[in-house]
Amino acid sequence: MDHYSAVHMAANAARATAELCALGGSLPERAAVLASELASNVVKHAKDGALYLQKSPDGTGVQIIAVDRGPGMADPALCMADGYTSTGTLGSGLGAVQRIADELTIRSRPGEGTLVCARLSAPGTRRVNGPGLGALLMPAQGEEESGDHWAMVRTEDTRTFAVIDGLGHGSTAAEASRAAVGIFLGAGELPLPELLESLHVGLRRTRGAAVALLRQRPGSVEHCGVGNVRVALTTPDGTVRRMAPRPGVVGWNLPAPYVERIDAPAGSSVVVHTDGVGDAWARNPSPATLRLPAPLLAAALAHGHRLSRDDATVLVSGTTKGSS
Ligand SMILES: [Mn+2]
Structure with a gap:
């Protein structure tokens, strides 16, 4: 699948999943942006990558998980600063992900790959997932x-x-x-x-x-x-x-x-x-x-x-x- 259609499909699936999880207002659109940024990173830089779009464990929203065995990032925190570009553009877009997600967990190891879990919750729900x-x-x-x-x-x-x-x-x-x-x-x-x-x-x-x-x-x-x-x-x-x-x-x-x-x-x-x-x-x-x-x-x-x-x-x- 080419880059454009993979990213597009991820965005559509995230929007639909958010709606299934009863998220309203701008949340389905925010989920779509999260998914397209994460899918874009996977498609551009990684092999054996995948995106998993599901209900969060506590049922209050949606979680988007990106897994890949790509080049990884030496410093995920640095990659989140908008405008930062490593060799290529790995990690660009993570700044947007950080702004949009209610909860973001990332681990990356150079040479091994990257794991990201971004969650969005309905407003006013008590968030009980936590990173735990x-x-x-x-x-x-x-x-x-x-x-x-x-x-x-x-x-x-x-x-x-x-x-x-x-x-x-x-x-x-x-x-x-x-x-x-x-x-x-x-x-x-x-x-x-x-x-x-x-x-x-x-x-x-x-x-x-x-x-x-x-x-x-x-x-x-x-x-x-x-x-x-x-x-x-x-x-x-x-x-x-x-x-x-x-x-x-x-x-x-x-x-x-x-x-x-x-x-x-x-x-x-x-x-x-x-x-x-x-x-x-x-x-x-x-x-x-x-x-x-x-x-x-x-x-x-x-x-x-x-x-x-x-x-x-x-x-x-x-x-x-x-x-x-
Ligand atoms: Mn079984």
Whole structure:
């Protein structure tokens, strides 16, 4: 695709996504400008680049993620000053992106590429994403609808997540995972084993699903999962600790729910993904990858390890000292 049509398509898709996310006024147009600036950088300078346009994790707006393996920027802050041009024009346009976005997270490494997450929120919405929450959901190639879903219930210092992979893919899988989200949102403060039992009862008439439930508090994380949704805790010093689910299918055969609770040091992140993302990343990840802010770690895993024949969801929730 030529440069002009790729950028044009990105702008149109961003405008449409913003409208779907119920953003009004000038926001769809601002989303279009964000997407065209980011797409333009990817098309001009990068290889293996992509733009992901989705609802922000807290549902208050739209997020635009740009991923590439291009030349990278030595100094993203400098590139944001309008008028700055590096060799070529990599980074020009980022000044506009910074002015327009409500929240902007960028990491770039010369020779490796650039990750950008720009978010726009509806006016007056309490922004709860923060850089501490990242999520990407991608339907299998050729499917309109994802059979994966995820949801979050928050209280003051606790985040509870459900990540659901409806069996198979397409609309019947989506039916199971949507039902699970509905039940979860109404019961998200229950102890995790009871929550899993409720999901099991509620999914009996569906195809069933793999489900990971996580409860994240300052200093700790609990996991209760059945079926193949992968969960790991990553720390800034480069360790990855996996938390194992029980085999089974929620809605069909539920093993006795088992809760694993582990300490989560400050700066660690909970990483959850369905099997539409390969788990090879967890074997030998670079420390630079594990230090990425949550929205960008989600993007790097989703873009770099996606298996396009299945629905794919990646959720990353960071921890900060004493806060959620
Ligand atoms: Mn799957």
